[in-house]
Structure formats: C-alpha cells, structure tokens
Amino acid sequence: MSAVLGSVLAVIRVLVVDDDPMVRLLLRSILRPDDIEVVAEAADGDEVVTAVQAHHPDVVLMDLRMPRMDGIRATAAVRALPSAPGVIAMTSFDTESAILDAVHAGASGFLAKDSGPDEIVTAVRSVASGDGALSPRAARTVMAQLSEDSGGQQRREARQQLLLLTDREAEVAGFVAEGLSNGEIAQRTFLSEATVKTHLSRATAKLGVTNRVQLALVVDRAATSGR
Incomplete structure (x- = not known):
C-alpha cells in the first residue's frame, strides 16, 4: 500500500x-x-x-x-x-x-x-x-464442495499436504480456516502480524496455493471431508 x-x-x-x-x-x-x-x-x-x-x-x-x-x-x-x-x-x-x-x-x-x-x-x-x-x-x-469427496480421497490428499507444514504454520493455517484475520491470529498466538504473515506465506507456498481462501479449503478438506 x-x-x-x-x-x-x-x-x-x-x-x-x-x-x-x-x-x-x-x-x-x-x-x-x-x-x-x-x-x-x-x-x-x-x-x-x-x-x-x-x-x-x-x-x-x-x-x-x-x-x-x-x-x-x-x-x-x-x-x-x-x-x-x-x-x-x-x-x-x-x-x-x-x-x-x-x-x-x-x-x-x-x-x-x-x-x-x-x-x-x-x-x-x-x-x-x-x-x-x-x-x-x-x-x-x-x-458444499468440501462434502463431495468420493471415498475420502480429497481428505487423504489434504492431510498429506498439511504434513509439509511446521507446527506453527499448521496452527496459523487452522486459524485461517476458522475465518480469523491476521490481527486476530496474532492475538491468539502472541505473535506479531508480520510474523503471522510470514508463516501464512510459507504455508501457502508449501501447499501450492495462492491465497488464504485456497489454504482454508485444504485445511477444511483434511478436517471435514468424508464425514
């Protein structure tokens, strides 16, 4: 900006x-x-x-x-x-x-x-x-797309993807999936917003996604698909 x-x-x-x-x-x-x-x-x-x-x-x-x-x-x-x-x-x-x-x-x-x-x-x-x-x-x-997972394949793939993340990156990704903003994640984790953005950037790069909406999809697939 x-x-x-x-x-x-x-x-x-x-x-x-x-x-x-x-x-x-x-x-x-x-x-x-x-x-x-x-x-x-x-x-x-x-x-x-x-x-x-x-x-x-x-x-x-x-x-x-x-x-x-x-x-x-x-x-x-x-x-x-x-x-x-x-x-x-x-x-x-x-x-x-x-x-x-x-x-x-x-x-x-x-x-x-x-x-x-x-x-x-x-x-x-x-x-x-x-x-x-x-x-x-x-x-x-x-x-609704998350519920369409024939045989749980999307869930298994998403869980494999999340194994690429560090514990902190996975924690930040989980908060993104909950709909929290960077500021809210910073408060929850006692990190600065800049550090949250760094973890978010690394997580999106490792998962091959381009933004937090796609990141949230991966986390939600791992947690909810195949229920």
Whole structure:
C-alpha cells in the first residue's frame, strides 16, 4: 500500500476491470473513502496484466464475463505475477461454477454485482489486508464442495499436504480456516502480524496455493471431508 505523506493513513490502490463503462463509473463512485483510490481501469481481461504492472494496485475488482478474455483467465494471469495483488471477482451470475472457478483461479473474494456499497468497500479493505471476502452464497458453495469427496480421497490428499507444514504454520493455517484475520491470529498466538504473515506465506507456498481462501479449503478438506 502507498502511504500518504504527513499521515498515518495508508491508501489502498484499486484497479477496476469491467467491459461496461457504467459499471466502472459506479464502482469509482462507491470507492471514495479516504483510504481507497481507484488508480486505473481496464475494459477487458487481456488488459489486466499490463494495467497491474503499470499501476501496482493492491486489489483488483474483476468482472468475470468479458468479451476477449474472461475474468477467470485474467485472475489466474494476475495471480501468477510476482507480488500479485488480491483479486475480488464480481459478476451478475453467481453460479456455483463461477464461484468455484474464481476461487481456484486465485480470487480472494467473490461478490455479486448487486452487493451494497458498504459490502464492496469492506471487501476491498479485507482483501487488501490479506484476508478473504466471500459473499454468503459463495461461502456456502465453497463449503458444499468440501462434502463431495468420493471415498475420502480429497481428505487423504489434504492431510498429506498439511504434513509439509511446521507446527506453527499448521496452527496459523487452522486459524485461517476458522475465518480469523491476521490481527486476530496474532492475538491468539502472541505473535506479531508480520510474523503471522510470514508463516501464512510459507504455508501457502508449501501447499501450492495462492491465497488464504485456497489454504482454508485444504485445511477444511483434511478436517471435514468424508464425514
């Protein structure tokens, strides 16, 4: 995040991606708090990587349905970049397949386009801080996927993955799966937030996932699949 000179306020830099100029204008009008700045816009998925490299946003608000490159492929491309920003997927069609595709592509958040202004602002702040931001429907869809585990194969694979973690990394991962923020995990473990972020970064790297939502999926599969 970019610090504001002469102030303790940190500004969250946002890239808005949508093929509809009216939607981009609406999101700009919503993202007006002092701690949020829309630094750039993109009209299609194939413009996103260039825009991220040019403007270095902290968060990308990503439409999923665009004519040349859809938001799923664009999200995966963004998350593959070094120091990738968090991505919040937004769509008018919050189907189960769209939600799961977005999460698997690396999105840290998922919102319907009819979400209220406060919900959108809260999601941007949450993802910028390293937390997730799933709408209630998206959260239910992700949890429902955990119950679909033929023969317990996903549970066994997830448990094998978690063996790669140190005790502290596994502890932090468990708290992430409970929905705790980095600050709350720091309080529970008596660690600094910076140390929590370090353990979280190492855990995601070892498990081959890109964000805390995917990390939580692995932990939940290990604990709940096959019940």
